[in-house]
Amino acid sequence: MAASELAAVITLDTSGLLALLNRRDPAHDRTRTALIAAGAPYLVPSGILGEIAYLIEQRLPMALDPFLADLEDGSFIIDCGMDDLPRIRRLVDRYRDLPLGFADASVIACAERSGGAVLTLDLRDFGVVAREGTIQPLPWLPGR
Numbered sequence: 001m002a003a004s005e006l007a008a009v010i011t012l013d014t015s016g017l018l019a020l021l022n023r024r025d026p027a028h029d030r031t032r033t034a035l036i037a038a039g040a041p042y043l044v045p046s047g048i049l050g051e052i053a054y055l056i057e058q059r060l061p062m063a064l065d066p067f068l069a070d071l072e073d074g075s076f077i078i079d080c081g082m083d084d085l086p087r088i089r090r091l092v093d094r095y096r097d098l099p100l101g102f103a104d105a106s107v108i109a110c111a112e113r114s115g116g117a118v119l120t121l122d123l124r125d126f127g128v129v130a131r132e133g134t135i136q137p138l139p140w141l142p143g144r
Contacts, residue, residue: 010035010138011043011111012076013126014052014103016119021056021063027121027139034119034139043114044071045080047088047106080110087112091129098125111135 012020019027020035035042044052056064070076084106091105100108104125111118112134119138120126126137 008039009041009043009114010038010117010119011045011079011107011114012048013107013118013120013122014048014055015121016138017044017048017052018055018059019121020119021067022060030139031119031121038117038138040075042076042119043079043110044076045084045106045110046078047080047084047110048103049078051103079114080106084109084113095125095128098128100125100129108135 016027016031019025020031022028025031052067053064056067067076071078087109088102088105091100091108092102094100095105104122107118107120108126108129116135117138118126118135123137126135129135130137
């Protein structure tokens with residue numbers, strides 16, 4: 001898919017966000033390139049805030065303050081809330097065999113409402129939902 005076809009809003013999943021924050025991550029360059037090509041704004045679903053903050057504290061403690069600063073200055077926009085809960089519940093129920101939990105379902109619900117693009121490395125869960133056409137995982141790789 002060409003850069004011109006990318007959604008104008010990117011919803012960030014925990015896996016993509018961790019790779020983006022960690023320059024030593026093997027997927028860092030891919031995630032960074034995907035975001036630069038797609039442009040902003042970047043949405044962080046409120047449903048993953050606890051998960052991502054915990055993982056940053058455990059794996060990348062030096063990245064916590066820059067991440068919080070990005071949230072504070074609007075580089076990353078916190079989104080998704082009460083109106084997304086009915087869709088989150090339907091997703092969790094429908095995909096319980098994956099299992100698709102609350103965090104992933106909140107990313108999907110937010111992405112569906114915001115153009116469909118999701119920065120994720122978790123194609124196990126997001127790939128299944130993407131086949132239905134409601135979301136498009138990033139970064140796109142040749143041959144995928």
